[in-house]
Amino acid sequence: MLHEAKLIQSIRAHERLMHDLRQVRSLALPQCYIGAGYIRNYIWDVLHGYAQRELHSDIDVVYFDAEDMDEVRDVRLENQLRDETGNPKWSVKNQARMHLRNGTGPYQSTEDALRYWPEIVTAIGVQLDEKDQIGICAPYGLDDLYALTVRRSPLYTDAKGYNQRVEQKRWQDQWPKLTILKHEFSYVVYLV
Numbered sequence: 262m263l264h265e266a267k268l269i270q271s272i273r274a275h276e277r278l279m280h281d282l283r284q285v286r287s288l289a290l291p292q293c294y295i296g297a298g299y300i301r302n303y304i305w306d307v308l309h310g311y312a313q314r315e316l317h318s319d320i321d322v323v324y325f326d327a328e329d330m331d332e333v334r335d336v337r338l339e340n341q342l343r344d345e346t347g348n349p350k351w352s353v354k355n356q357a358r359m360h361l362r363n364g365t366g367p368y369q370s371t372e373d374a375l376r377y378w379p380e381i382v383t384a385i386g387v388q389l390d391e392k393d394q395i396g397i398c399a400p401y402g403l404d405d406l407y408a409l410t411v412r413r414s415p416l417y418t419d420a421k422g423y424n425q426r427v428e429q430k431r432w433q434d435q436w437p438k439l440t441i442l443k444h445e446f447s448y449v450v451y452l453v
Contacts (some may be wrong), residue, residue, distance in 0.1 A: 264403035269395045270308050271385055277315075278303065281388035284346060288338060292356075292371040293324035294386025296397050298383055299384050300355050304406055305436045319352040323386060325371040330358040365416075377416045381405045381421050384414055412442040420444035 272278055278299070285295055298317040306314055322342070335353045342351040356374035360367050368374040371386065375398060378384040383403045386398040396405075407414060411432065413423040423442050433439050 262395055264407050266388070267407070267447045268304065268397060268403060269302055271304060272300075272395055275303060275313060277313070279389070281320060281346070282387065284342060284390070286389045288322075288341075290322075290338075291326050292398075293322065294371060294388045294396075295320060296323055296375065296386030296398070297321040297378070297383050300385050301406065302435075305409065305432075305439070308409060309436055309438060310406070317350070319350045320348070322351065322353045323356050323371055323374065323396075323443035325368070325374065330355055332358070372398050376400045376414065376435075378414055379417045379419075379426055380411050381414050382411055405413040408440075409436070409438050410440045410442065413444050 272282075278295075281299075282295060285293060297319075299320050302317050303313070306312075320342075322338070332355075335355055338353040339351045342353070343349055356371050357367050359374055360377075363377060365377055368377070375384040375386060381401040384399065384401055385403065385406060388396045388398070390396060399406075401414065404410075411427060411438065417423060421444075426442070427441050433441060
């Protein structure tokens with residue numbers, strides 16, 4: 262619970278993020294969170310002692326609604342958020358259909374979908390309920406986030422893709438205290 266309390270305290274101290282959480286709450290989407298780089302990068306900034314920076318390329322909004330999986334809805338919601346905030350970074354994705362793009366079996370919930378995200382430190386979402394209480398969705402916990410460790414999520418099976426992704430992101434250029442664990446390929450040799 263120590264990491265959860267620290268995360269909640271850090272989120273409450275970030276006015277822009279709190280504003281964005283309120284915007285997302287107003288959409289009234291089921292199992293809805295802001296996640297990925299917005300949360301991860303902000304906490305890495307906190308742990309490095311940096312002032313608040315906006316180093317995320319998008320604001321990932323994820324939710325789960327198996328009753329309405331039409332991608333047009335997500336585009337409409339993105340446009341609504343962009344119009345309301347003047348921020349072009351919004352990205353809205355219903356996780357009930359994302360298994361089709363990712364080549365896995367159907368997800369059962371937002372939390373289940375996050376289990377398939379590339380890195381454990383990326384598989385984190387936060388939400389704000391009607392009482393302004395912050396909820397956290399982190400299927401692998403927050404230990405890696407606070408240990409500044411980047412590792413592949415167990416259910417993200419594209420090891421080569423993971424290695425390429427962490428190389429392309431060049432996270433250590435921005436956050437030098439990170440430890441990035443590359444996936445080592447192992448080979449089994451059968452003697453006949």
